Amino acid sequence: MTEPVNVAPAMTGHVPPESPPTETVFELKDVMVTYNGKPAVREISFDIYKERITALIGPSGCGKSTLIRCLNRMNDLIPGAEVSGTILYHGEDLYGSHVDPVQARKRIGMVFQKPNPFPKSIYDNIAFGPRVLGMKGDMDEIVEQALRRGALWDEVKDRLKSNAFGMSGGQQQRLCIARCLAIEPDVILMDEPCSALDPISTGRIEDLMLELRENYSIVIVTHNMQQAARVSDRTAFFTVEVDGDDDGRVGQMVEYDDTEKIFTTPSDSRTEAYVTGKVG
Amino acid sequence: MSAHGAVIPPASPRERVKDRGFRGLIMVCTVAGIGMLGVLLYDVAADGFGELSWDFLTSFPSAFPDKAGIESPLMGTLWLMAVCAGFIVPVGVATAIYLEEYADRDRWWNRFIEVNIQNLAAVPSIVYGILGLAFLVRGPLELGRVVLAGGLTLGLLVLPVVIIASREAIRAVPPSIREGSMALGATQWQTIRKQVLPAAIPGIATGVILALSRAIGETAPLILVGAASFVAFNPESLDSAYTALPLQIFEWISRPQDEFKLLAAAGILVLLALLLSMNAVAIWLRNRYEQKW
Numbered sequence: 001m002t003e004p005v006n007v008a009p010a011m012t013g014h015v016p017p018e019s020p021p022t023e024t025v026f027e028l029k030d031v032m033v034t035y036n037g038k039p040a041v042r043e044i045s046f047d048i049y050k051e052r053i054t055a056l057i058g059p060s061g062c063g064k065s066t067l068i069r070c071l072n073r074m075n076d077l078i079p080g081a082e083v084s085g086t087i088l089y090h091g092e093d094l095y096g097s098h099v100d101p102v103q104a105r106k107r108i109g110m111v112f113q114k115p116n117p118f119p120k121s122i123y124d125n126i127a128f129g130p131r132v133l134g135m136k137g138d139m140d141e142i143v144e145q146a147l148r149r150g151a152l153w154d155e156v157k158d159r160l161k162s163n164a165f166g167m168s169g170g171q172q173q174r175l176c177i178a179r180c181l182a183i184e185p186d187v188i189l190m191d192e193p194c195s196a197l198d199p200i201s202t203g204r205i206e207d208l209m210l211e212l213r214e215n216y217s218i219v220i221v222t223h224n225m226q227q228a229a230r231v232s233d234r235t236a237f238f239t240v241e242v243d244g245d246d247d248g249r250v251g252q253m254v255e256y257d258d259t260e261k262i263f264t265t266p267s268d269s270r271t272e273a274y275v276t277g278k279v280g
Numbered sequence: 281m282s283a284h285g286a287v288i289p290p291a292s293p294r295e296r297v298k299d300r301g302f303r304g305l306i307m308v309c310t311v312a313g314i315g316m317l318g319v320l321l322y323d324v325a326a327d328g329f330g331e332l333s334w335d336f337l338t339s340f341p342s343a344f345p346d347k348a349g350i351e352s353p354l355m356g357t358l359w360l361m362a363v364c365a366g367f368i369v370p371v372g373v374a375t376a377i378y379l380e381e382y383a384d385r386d387r388w389w390n391r392f393i394e395v396n397i398q399n400l401a402a403v404p405s406i407v408y409g410i411l412g413l414a415f416l417v418r419g420p421l422e423l424g425r426v427v428l429a430g431g432l433t434l435g436l437l438v439l440p441v442v443i444i445a446s447r448e449a450i451r452a453v454p455p456s457i458r459e460g461s462m463a464l465g466a467t468q469w470q471t472i473r474k475q476v477l478p479a480a481i482p483g484i485a486t487g488v489i490l491a492l493s494r495a496i497g498e499t500a501p502l503i504l505v506g507a508a509s510f511v512a513f514n515p516e517s518l519d520s521a522y523t524a525l526p527l528q529i530f531e532w533i534s535r536p537q538d539e540f541k542l543l544a545a546a547g548i549l550v551l552l553a554l555l556l557s558m559n560a561v562a563i564w565l566r567n568r569y570e571q572k573w
Contacts, residue, residue: 077462079384106465116456119479119571129464132474165572176460183464 023050025187025217026071026094031085033066033075040066041251044085046236053209053218055228055259058238058274063251064221065113067238068189071219072108073101106133109180113192115172117164117179122147122156125164125175129183142182150178151208170201177208188212190220194227206231225275228259235262237271324552328545336546340512341528345539350547353528355514356427357496357554360524363431364438364495369488371435372442373477376484379443380450381472401440408437409501417505425506428518433505434498438491445487449480454573482569489562493555499526525551 024047032042041063048054056064066075073094075081087094094104118125126143135142143160147153152174156167164175173193180188190209194202209218209231222228228235236256240249255262255271266272273279284290339349375397383390412433416423423429453476461471502524510531511523525547532544 072463074459074463077459079386102462102465102467105463110459110463112456112459112463114456116454116460118457118460118475128461128474129466132464132466132470179460179464 024048025050025090026219027086027088027091029086029088031067031070031083031087033063033070034082034084035078036080038248039250041238041253044253046253046256048217048219049234050217051213051215052233053213053220053231054234054236055232056219056221056236056238057223057225057228058251058254059240059279060223061249061251062238062240064238065191066251068191068219068221071187071189072105072110074105074110076101106183107185108187108189109183109185110189110191111173111176111180111193114196115169115176117167117172117175119163119165121161122164122167122175123160126179126182129179133183135183146178146182149181149212150174151204151211152178168201170197170204173197173201173205174208177205177212181212185216187217187219190218192221192223195223202227225263225277229263232259235259237262237266237268237274239270239274321552324545324548327542328547328549331542331546332549336543337550341510341523341531342512345537345543348532348540348543350525350528350543350550352511352514353523353525353547354550356511356522357525357551359427359515359520359522360431360434360502361492361496363428363518364435365488365492367432367435368439368442368491372439372488372491373446373484375439375443376446376450377472377477380447381468381476397440397443401444405437405498406500406504408433409504411436412501412505424519425508425521426519427515427522429505430502430522430524433501434495437498437501438495441491441494442484442487445490446480446484449483449487450476452483452571452573453479479571482565482571486562486566489558489565493558493562496555496558497526497551499524499530502527525554 026048028047029045031044033040044067056068058064069075069078070083070087071089071094075083083095089104089108093099118128120128123143126146127139130137130139130142144153144157147156152171155171156175164172167175173196177188177193194205197205206227209220212218213233220228220232234256235258237254238251239254241252242249255266255268257267262271263275266275336349337354338351339347340352341350342348379390379394383393385391412429415421416429416432417425421429423432457475457479458471461475462468466474508521508523511521514520515522529544529547529551532540532547535541
């Protein structure tokens with residue numbers, strides 16, 4: 001018997017946004033990423049909507065992280081990585097010859113798998129971004145704002161000058177989110193932001209994501225299906241296909257839909273097998 | 281309850297003797313190394329300690345042992361170290377940044393530079409002396425037998441050490457820090473300048489100090505590039521003639537009178553004191569600012 005599991009609403013109380021999605025932030029068309037000529041993901045086409053949380057799920061090696069790193073051109077930093085196809089960001093070609101990746105990253109923030117605070121004070125961690133971008137305004141205020149939006153202010157307001165390495169893992173990750181908010185981005189990319197955290201810290205970050213959805217578009221890569229079900233509005237499921245030519249393994253997107261639909265009535269049997277836990 | 285040795289058999293006496301014997305042997309080796317050093321230090325200290333005085337530090341060399349002091353060689357050494365540091369810090373750190381952060385290892389010339397830096401670190405110091413003589417003192421630069429030429433020669437000698445230490449310090453900064461910085465819209469140079477270098481500075485400083493403490497004892501290249509062995513004045517600028525502590529020690533030891541041998545021992549003590557305090561600063565820096573990632 002293959003009855004679809006009904007995880008999404010029951011597990012979370014995740015409230016979907018009221019209005020249907022209208023504006024797109026990213027449009028991916030036939031995107032392929034190769035490392036030294038070997039494809040890692042290919043034939044990826046989908047739209048990412050504004051002020052929504054979009055989850056990318058799938059087994060290890062399916063290219064989720066590779067793909068999310070295309071969205072703020074972090075793949076440019078990896079020697080041998082090449083992106084083909086089209087990624088439009090608000091209608092503009094993100095890989096157009098006139099686009100400076102440094103400028104693009106100012107608009108498209110990123111939070112990494114392992115919290116990576118700078119070896120500096122909490123204050124300086126937040127202030128670093130605004131300083132290098134030459135943002136105008138009262139730095140104390142910018143820092144406070146970012147920490148408040150990152151749901152960290154009350155915990156750290158009395159020790160802004162102490163080293164960020166003294167914080168707990170969950171606090172460090174919220175610091176990294178706050179650091180990203182300080183440069184006032186438009187999109188926040190999160191590459192498995194909770195995989196190094198305990199369930200309580202994870203819960204706080206998920207709450208924070210739902211708050212941030214009001215003003216930001218969020219793309220999250222996660223290994224944790226429950227997490228995708230709890231927080232995301234849209235879910236893309238990826239899988240690994242063994243490439244016929246040379247046994248290379250290539251990530252491909254199987255299905256992209258409303259999260260609820262992916263977790264209750266997916267249209268592809270591979271998605272169903274994955275979300276019900278039949279295959280890892 | 282069973283009798284002793286029924287469950288866990290006792291060690292054979294043979295094994296136990298071998299075990300103890302080997303342990304004793306490696307301890308003897310350790311003590312022999314440290315002990316030799318101790319004897320040397322004791323010998324030097326016994327000869328030289330009596331000669332140490334403020335007068336010794338503040339008098340110029342002289343043909344009369346009871347008037348001779350070490351001021352000009354000491355000042356010469358300090359000048360040499362200053363020139364050397366002024367050269368190796370910018371050049372060494374810049375090279376390390378290039379090799380770690382910018383160089384594409386797929387290009388043959390970058391690999392060529394890397395291999396050669398490793399090789400240069402092993403070149404005997406006398407070869408650097410010849411290089412300094414040919415290119416700095418005479419040759420294209422024609423600096424003459426001056427502090428600048430001596431300091432630069434010592435700098436070339438220890439530059440590979442600084443580059444290697446700085447590269448290690450830069451490499452120890454995890455890539456996640458660079459990613460975090462770049463993801464905030466910082467340029468590569470901003471990332472290096474504001475994240476990577478500050479985190480690497482303790483390691484770089486330690487490397488520089490250790491390089492200088494190698495340079496401070498070098499004698500052979502200085503003989504070649506023309507440090508004089510008898511200088512009764514302090515260097516006043518980069519183009520002054522100079523001498524240095526190891527040269528002065530060498531000069532005193534080669535004199536026939538016994539009194540000068542005592543002075544040499546005292547000079548060695550001064551040199552050792554400088555060297556050990558530099559190393560102490562390096563160790564302190566490393567312990568104080570070392571970043572645990």
